[in-house]
Amino acid sequence: MALTAAVESVGRVTRELIAPVGTGARFTGDVLRALRATRDWIPEFSTQARSLGVGSLPIGIFIALFTGIVLALLASYSVGDVVPPYFVGTLVQKTVTLELAPVLTGLALAGRVGANIAAELGTMRVTEQVDALETLTFDPLSYLVAPRVVASAVMFPVVVGMAMLVGMVSGWIASLLILDLATPQFLKGVRFFFQDFDVRYGLVKSASFGAAVALIGCRAGLTTMGGAQGVGRSATRAVVISAVMILVLDAFWALIWLTNRTLR
Amino acid sequence: MPAARRTNDFVVGLTVLAVTITLIGSVLWVRQTDLGDRTRRLTVRAREVGGVALGAPVVIRGVRAGRVESIALGDSGWVVLRLGLARSMALPKDPVVLLSAASLFGEWQVTVTDATGVPADEELRRGIAEARAGGDTLPGAVLPDIAQLTTVAGRLAGDVAKVADRVQVAFDDDAARELRESIRNVAKLSTGLARTVDVQSRNLDRLSVDVTTGVATVNRSAARFDAFAGRVDSATSRGELQRIVANSQRAATELEIAATNLRALSERLDRTEHRVATVVARIDSVFTRANGRDGTLGLLLQDPALYQQSDSLVRELRAFVADVRANPRRYLAVRIF
Numbered sequence: 001m002a003l004t005a006a007v008e009s010v011g012r013v014t015r016e017l018i019a020p021v022g023t024g025a026r027f028t029g030d031v032l033r034a035l036r037a038t039r040d041w042i043p044e045f046s047t048q049a050r051s052l053g054v055g056s057l058p059i060g061i062f063i064a065l066f067t068g069i070v071l072a073l074l075a076s077y078s079v080g081d082v083v084p085p086y087f088v089g090t091l092v093q094k095t096v097t098l099e100l101a102p103v104l105t106g107l108a109l110a111g112r113v114g115a116n117i118a119a120e121l122g123t124m125r126v127t128e129q130v131d132a133l134e135t136l137t138f139d140p141l142s143y144l145v146a147p148r149v150v151a152s153a154v155m156f157p158v159v160v161g162m163a164m165l166v167g168m169v170s171g172w173i174a175s176l177l178i179l180d181l182a183t184p185q186f187l188k189g190v191r192f193f194f195q196d197f198d199v200r201y202g203l204v205k206s207a208s209f210g211a212a213v214a215l216i217g218c219r220a221g222l223t224t225m226g227g228a229q230g231v232g233r234s235a236t237r238a239v240v241i242s243a244v245m246i247l248v249l250d251a252f253w254a255l256i257w258l259t260n261r262t263l264r
Numbered sequence: 265m266p267a268a269r270r271t272n273d274f275v276v277g278l279t280v281l282a283v284t285i286t287l288i289g290s291v292l293w294v295r296q297t298d299l300g301d302r303t304r305r306l307t308v309r310a311r312e313v314g315g316v317a318l319g320a321p322v323v324i325r326g327v328r329a330g331r332v333e334s335i336a337l338g339d340s341g342w343v344v345l346r347l348g349l350a351r352s353m354a355l356p357k358d359p360v361v362l363l364s365a366a367s368l369f370g371e372w373q374v375t376v377t378d379a380t381g382v383p384a385d386e387e388l389r390r391g392i393a394e395a396r397a398g399g400d401t402l403p404g405a406v407l408p409d410i411a412q413l414t415t416v417a418g419r420l421a422g423d424v425a426k427v428a429d430r431v432q433v434a435f436d437d438d439a440a441r442e443l444r445e446s447i448r449n450v451a452k453l454s455t456g457l458a459r460t461v462d463v464q465s466r467n468l469d470r471l472s473v474d475v476t477t478g479v480a481t482v483n484r485s486a487a488r489f490d491a492f493a494g495r496v497d498s499a500t501s502r503g504e505l506q507r508i509v510a511n512s513q514r515a516a517t518e519l520e521i522a523a524t525n526l527r528a529l530s531e532r533l534d535r536t537e538h539r540v541a542t543v544v545a546r547i548d549s550v551f552t553r554a555n556g557r558d559g560t561l562g563l564l565l566q567d568p569a570l571y572q573q574s575d576s577l578v579r580e581l582r583a584f585v586a587d588v589r590a591n592p593r594r595y596l597a598v599r600i601f
Contacts, residue, residue, distance in 0.1 A: 046269060046273040047269065050275050084367065093294075158280055162287075164287070193319070
């Protein structure tokens with residue numbers, strides 16, 4: 001009996017670990033199918049895009065501003081005496097465009113956008129607005145989830161693109177003012193190893209981050225139970241899972257695109 | 265369409281367009297994309313490109329003139345590079361392309377130079393000559409990599425490290441003690457040496473005084489010799505010396521003749537002595553035989569009767585001679601015809 005109980009507990013733990021993956025995949029599939037109902041979600045797109053994207057620009061710019069300054073100083077501190085000074089520009093460009101602008105902005109937006117979506121949809125769920133939509137034969141996925149996911153996937157690259165620009169400019173200004181680096185030197189470093197791929201990689205990655213954050217937030221919001229406390233738990237869960245998912249996706253894209261890839 | 269939605273559409277559209285245009289513009293600027301066709305394209309053929317990557321700078325006479333736009337494998341084992349240069353840049357007369365490391369940090373650059381400016385490296389020049397394809401394609405070759413130099417430098421550094429290790433091993437506490445002792449000994453030695461030098465210096469002073477005196481003496485001798493030489497010179501100038509020499513030569517000749525004569529006389533004396541010795545030997549033999557009773561003289565000397573007879577004969581001969589003198593006609597008849 002004890003052995004049977006132990007085996008059952010192992011199976012239960014395994015199921016509980018795998019179940020979210022399955023339900024998440026099924027939820028994603030349902031959202032993709034809901035995207036076909038364009039008349040339902042396109043009218044809501046701009047509203048969500050302004051709310052999730054344009055409204056997130058200040059925080060993205062703020063993060064990138066200080067990230068660029070810190071990166072320039074870190075580059076100079078780490079390798080300043082070992083390599084030519086223009087490598088500060090190279091390090092700032094590569095780090096900002098490939099990693100920090102997408103990931104830091106994504107993490108920041110995971111808090112803002114993920115929590116926003118989870119709280120909004122969670123409140124709708126606990127106040128039975130979602131049930132009302134379903135009663136009126138409106139698909140909540142088409143009306144509520146699809147516009148948020150698309151808006152998030154589209155606007156995340158916009159915010160990240162702006163963060164890339166701001167990060168580069170702030171790193172440049174920091175190099176000029178703090179590191180006494182000349183503009184031609186900084187630009188030489190930026191241009192020396194620059195490739196279009198760097199920007200494409202960052203933007204595609206951020207689009208996947210946006211879609212993941214919105215999907216996780218929507219799923220957390222639509223599965224909210226238990227009133228205001230439940231809304232809070234859903235928002236927290238959405239932020240935590242979004243942050244983890246951003247890092248997982250970051251590693252995923254690195255494995256897919258950076259493995260066996262060189263600057264040539 | 266509600267106004268709020270239109271406002272949302274405008275704000276979102278404006279944001280997207282602004283960010284997209286700014287981002288694309290920045291990328292084109294960073295890439296130095298040629299939008300006005302102000303770039304001239306050159307094709308280069310080389311066996312390999314070393315560490316040259318896309319975007320590597322192209323340099324003419326040390327000035328950046330463009331960048332590498334593409335690198336691709338060509339036919340027959342060639343690598344084809346496409347360079348983008350500013351149209352205002354004038355190429356050298358016979359342009360060739362050298363691919364080389366620009367620094368120790370892995371940066372490479374492409375240098376367009378005249379064929380006469382290629383370093384005097386046989387392999388490099390052979391590579392350039394091999395890569396000449398005619399037409400608009402420029403020949404290219406890779407300069408020896410800095411890695412080769414650093415390899416050699418690394419080997420040298422390893423050797424130096426080994427030497428340093430050995431020195432460290434050899435220079436232990438005992439060696440340091442011995443070295444200190446040696447330094448002390450050297451100090452003592454130098455003190456003794458200084459004392460010796462002082463003494464020798466004084467000796468040298470005295471010696472130098474003696475030498476000065478000797479030099480003065482030599483000077484006086486030289487003056488005398490000079491006077492003697494003057495006299496000799498004077499004698500020579502009056503012909504006395506020639507006469508003396510001539511007389512000496514004559515005397516020498518005569519002495520030589522006299523010596524020759526003496527030598528001949530001596531030889532004759534030798535022969536005479538020899539003959540005298542022979543004569544004495546014979547006389548001795550005669551006397552020996554005369555002392556004996558052999559022979560006529562011995563008998564004459566030893567036999568008194570014979571003496572008496574001889575004496576009697578002498579007397580008779582004297583009487584006969586006296587008679588002949590007295591009466592020559594008796595004994596001599598001289599007739600002519």
